[in-house]
Amino acid sequence: MKVIITGAKGQLGSDLMQLLQADSRYEVYGYGKEELDITDMEQVGKVFMDVNPDIVIHAAAYTKVDAAESEPDAAYGVNALGTRNIALAAEKLKSKLVYVSTDYVFDGKATSPIHEFEQPCPDSVYGKSKLAGEQFVRDFHSKFFIVRTSWVYGKHGQNFVKTMLKLAKEQQQLKVVSDQTGSPTYSLDLASIIVNLALTEKYGTYHISNSGSCSWYEFAKAIFEEADIDVIVEPCRTEDFPRPAPRPKYSVFDHMRLRLNGFPEIRNWREALKDFLTTL
Numbered sequence: 239m240k241v242i243i244t245g246a247k248g249q250l251g252s253d254l255m256q257l258l259q260a261d262s263r264y265e266v267y268g269y270g271k272e273e274l275d276i277t278d279m280e281q282v283g284k285v286f287m288d289v290n291p292d293i294v295i296h297a298a299a300y301t302k303v304d305a306a307e308s309e310p311d312a313a314y315g316v317n318a319l320g321t322r323n324i325a326l327a328a329e330k331l332k333s334k335l336v337y338v339s340t341d342y343v344f345d346g347k348a349t350s351p352i353h354e355f356e357q358p359c360p361d362s363v364y365g366k367s368k369l370a371g372e373q374f375v376r377d378f379h380s381k382f383f384i385v386r387t388s389w390v391y392g393k394h395g396q397n398f399v400k401t402m403l404k405l406a407k408e409q410q411q412l413k414v415v416s417d418q419t420g421s422p423t424y425s426l427d428l429a430s431i432i433v434n435l436a437l438t439e440k441y442g443t444y445h446i447s448n449s450g451s452c453s454w455y456e457f458a459k460a461i462f463e464e465a466d467i468d469v470i471v472e473p474c475r476t477e478d479f480p481r482p483a484p485r486p487k488y489s490v491f492d493h494m495r496l497r498l499n500g501f502p503e504i505r506n507w508r509e510a511l512k513d514f515l516t517t518l
């Protein structure tokens with residue numbers, strides 16, 4: 239089975255590559271931005287035509303949430319139009335398509351876990367551009383999975399877990415936001431569910447994160463407990479760290495579509511974190 243991965247050098251893309259390359263059932267074609275710029279429609283068409291993939295996993299994105307507020311053209315260019323290019327090229331070859339999206343398509347005003355039948359309503363440019371990408375997938379592709387995920391961390395690239403471990407080496411005391419709640423997601427868990435999903439024909443939109451929820455403050459405390467690091471963590475409010483892009487206050491996912499389609503529940507975030515820290 240031939241699989242194309244876009245954004246193959248990113249955090250999730252790297253784990254997808256690792257997972258698929260270890261399985262002899264797959265012939266994997268992973269492309270970083272240098273080999274395949276998704277904003278180049280002609281290049282996307284040519285690369286896809288040469289490979290003729292069975293599955294496309296589209297993990298490339300403009301992910302600079304704060305910079306997107308002042309660079310909307312760059313964010314929409316990659317996340318919306320780039321995704322249109324991928325959707326058109328994949329549809330032409332009748333490949334299945336997985337588009338990785340985000341909890342930022344919601345405004346964070348929910349008070350209970352958000353399922354896939356609820357209406358998105360993004361606040362930030364990043365969230366709006368990712369939602370525009372989802373719409374292009376729905377408009378131009380017929381065999382797609384839209385996988386919304388949240389609070390991703392893993393071995394590759396920068397993420398909250400690595401930032402906390404680094405800060406703990408430099409400071410005795412840390413302040414971490416306690417009024418934003420979400421679901422952390424270990425990128426290897428996410429990668430493996432994406433691959434399992436793509437082997438089915440159960441198309442549609444899915445919310446995928448590790449199960450359970452916590453605030454960033456609780457997440458930080460858990461990281462230090464699991465890594466056995468002695469550092470004082472104090473809770474603070476979002477207003478204490480003003481950022482250009484609004485952050486969702488609440489983005490806990492309900493995995494309703496996985497449940498309704500007979501997939502097992504994803505393991506708890508704390509268990510996944512422990513596993514990650516052990517391998518790290």
Ligand SMILES: NC(=O)c1ccc[n+]([C@@H]2O[C@H](COP(=O)([O-])OP(=O)(O)OC[C@H]3O[C@@H](n4cnc5c(N)ncnc54)[C@H](OP(=O)(O)O)[C@@H]3O)[C@@H](O)[C@H]2O)c1
Pocket residue numbers: 244245246247248249250251270271274275276277296297298299300301316320338339340341368386387388389390391395
């Ligand atoms: N990280 C999270 O917490 C999180 C949460 C929810 C959803 N997501 C979604 O999950 C997916 C994977 O995220 P990630 O954490 O792996 O992000 P990442 O590490 O930033 O990876 C994204 C990759 O896309 C590449 N890229 C950017 N512009 C491109 C272009 N024009 N053509 C081709 N490649 C391009 C980036 O390359 P450069 O670095 O060279 O620009 C980067 O390697 C994204 O769709 C993201 O929106 C992530």
